[in-house]
Structures are given as structure tokens and as C-alpha cells.
Amino acid sequence: MPPTATLEAIKAHQRKVEKDKITPDNLPSCPRCSVESQFFKIHAYRERRFLIIIEMLIKAAYCSLVRFKCPGCGKTFTNYPDFAIPHKHYTRPIIMGFSASYVESENMTYQKAVMVDSSVPGYPQNDATLAPSTIHRWITTLGSFTQTCRTALILLLQENPVSSICRDLARLIIPQRKYKTNQRKKQLIGCRQLVIIKAFFQATFKTSIFTKLAMHCAFN
Numbered sequence: 001m002p003p004t005a006t007l008e009a010i011k012a013h014q015r016k017v018e019k020d021k022i023t024p025d026n027l028p029s030c031p032r033c034s035v036e037s038q039f040f041k042i043h044a045y046r047e048r049r050f051l052i053i054i055e056m057l058i059k060a061a062y063c064s065l066v067r068f069k070c071p072g073c074g075k076t077f078t079n080y081p082d083f084a085i086p087h088k089h090y091t092r093p094i095i096m097g098f099s100a101s102y103v104e105s106e107n108m109t110y111q112k113a114v115m116v117d118s119s120v121p122g123y124p125q126n127d128a129t130l131a132p133s134t135i136h137r138w139i140t141t142l143g144s145f146t147q148t149c150r151t152a153l154i155l156l157l158q159e160n161p162v163s164s165i166c167r168d169l170a171r172l173i174i175p176q177r178k179y180k181t182n183q184r185k186k187q188l189i190g191c192r193q194l195v196i197i198k199a200f201f202q203a204t205f206k207t208s209i210f211t212k213l214a215m216h217c218a219f220n
């Protein structure tokens with residue numbers, strides 16, 4: 001079953017925002033004028049609606065994301081917590097959990113991938129449920145974090161040159177019935193690689209690639 005318990009993480013982030021504990025240190029230096037992120041100033045607080053799944057119901061949870069501004073040129077940067085992906089309402093653990101269950105199982109279909117304990121999570125307001133096409137789109141997004149994966153891999157190999165990760169990545173096979181185009185095949189492999197690299201990164205550096213590295217790579 002995909003991980004769904006992110007309500008605590010959202011609440012914890014909101015408490016940090018309210019106590020002024022969100023710092024710009026996680027952000028990359030300004031790409032326009034090279035000012036280091038520690039000099040960024042708070043620019044705005046944006047309330048974001050996140051979707052989480054609690055006991056098979058899709059529910060909204062709110063918290064603020066902090067935007068910082070470069071004092072050199074005025075460019076603004078959002079500080080994304082580990083559970084947030086730009087332009088996505090569902091939290092990152094939910095997106096990765098469902099996507100991983102599709103890409104990692106040879107016989108999985110999108111119809112089966114939306115199911116949790118043999119039923120599909122739904123919205124409390126109406127009959128709508130999590131759509132198979134949503135997982136298809138999530139995989140497109142996760143499969144495009146090429147720069148993030150590449151950078152994480154370089155760091156992992158620097159830390160442990162004999163790591164088994166390259167063998168693990170080279171072994172990945174996506175069943176042919178899962179794609180019709182080469183582009184889709186690449187996205188599926190990219191998504192699977194991200195899942196593996198993220199786990200190695202967490203085990204090696206005790207931190208998520210989504211706390212800092214992904215922002216440094218601008219979620220590419």
C-alpha cells in the first residue's frame with residue numbers, strides 16, 4: 001500500500017512557517033546573479049492546498065509555502081518542503097507511492113495501480129475516485145527529473161564508488177506492453193530510476209533528494 005501519512009508532515013511544516021523557522025539555506029544560489037541563498041529575504045507566504053488520502057478518502061490539507069527573493073536581482077524562489085512537488089496538489093509521497101507500485105510491478109495496470117486494499121480512494125463530496133490517468137501523468141512528471149537523478153547518482157558514487165546502484169539501474173526492464181512509444185519507455189525507466197536513486201540517497205545521506213537536491217536542479 002502506498003504511503004499516505006503526510007498530514008503530520010504538512011502540519012509540522014505549517015508550524016515551522018508560523019515560528020519563522022523556514023530558512024533559505026536549502027535553496028540554490030541565484031542563477032542570475034550568483035547571490036548565495038543565505039542572503040535571500042522572505043518575499044511572500046503562499047497558502048497551498050495539498051491532497052492526501054486518509055482512510056480511502058481524498059482530503060485537502062493546507063499549509064503555507066515560503067517564497068524568498070534574491071536581493072541582487074529580485075528573482076523569487078519557492079522553498080518546497082520534502083512532501084511538495086511544483087504544480088502538483090497530491091503530496092510527493094502519494095505521487096511516488098502510487099507511481100512506484102505501477103512501474104515496479106511487471107503485471108501492474110493503471111486500473112489496478114489506483115487501488116488500495118482492493119478499492120479506489122475517492123472524494124468525500126461526490127462519487128469521483130482517483131483516476132488511472134492521474135497515475136499516468138504522475139509518472140510523466142517523475143520520469144522527467146533527469147538532472148536530479150544524474151546529480152544524485154554522481155554524489156552517491158563519490159560517497160561509495162563500489163555502490164551496487166549502477167548495476168541495479170542497468171538491470172531495469174520495463175515490459176513492452178506498458179508503452180507504445182520510446183518517449184513513454186524513457187519516462188517509465190526515469191520514474192523507476194528515481195525511486196531507486198531516492199532510496200539509495202536516503203540510506204546513504206540520511207536525507208531526501210527532495211529537501212534540497214531537487215530544488216537545486218529546479219525539479220528537472
Ligand SMILES: [Zn+2]
Nearest residue numbers: 030033070073
Ligand atoms: Zn539574483
